[in-house]
Amino acid sequence: MKVVKSEQEWKSQLSPEAFYVCRQHGTEAPFSGTFYTNSTQGTYSCICCGEALFESDTKFDSGTGWPSYYESIEDAVTEIKDSSLGMIRIEVRCASCDAHLGHVFPDGPEPTGLRYCINSVCLDFEEK
Numbered sequence: 001m002k003v004v005k006s007e008q009e010w011k012s013q014l015s016p017e018a019f020y021v022c023r024q025h026g027t028e029a030p031f032s033g034t035f036y037t038n039s040t041q042g043t044y045s046c047i048c049c050g051e052a053l054f055e056s057d058t059k060f061d062s063g064t065g066w067p068s069y070y071e072s073i074e075d076a077v078t079e080i081k082d083s084s085l086g087m088i089r090i091e092v093r094c095a096s097c098d099a100h101l102g103h104v105f106p107d108g109p110e111p112t113g114l115r116y117c118i119n120s121v122c123l124d125f126e127e128k
């Protein structure tokens with residue numbers, strides 16, 4: 001289901017940091033978030049709309065200071081070519097509400113070889 005809200009609605013719902021990262025395409029400082037070291041079993045969802053995005057089974061320690069996953073939940077995210085900062089990267093967004101989540105890089109572990117590098121502030125977590 002698509003979630004569409006005005007910038008003002010997002011602003012009143014989210015923390016200033018989450019609004020900046022999710023809705024204004026920002027990046028949190030590495031090693032600053034809540035979840036990069038979280039190894040509890042559970043499900044990570046979108047802070048904006050609550051849609052489930054990543055399972056803890058696919059999380060790994062990338063050493064980057066951001067929560068990293070080798071796979072998203074099926075169809076939960078969209079991937080968009082991003083040529084900002086003079087680099088070609090693949091941006092990862094929530095498929096439901098279009099929140100900016102982070103980027104995906106082709107240097108992750110098996111079985112996918114992908115590394116979804118996600119801002120902690122974009123995520124909520126529910127323990128299993």
Ligand SMILES: [Zn+2]
Pocket residue numbers: 046047048049050051094095096097098099
């Ligand atoms: Zn969302």
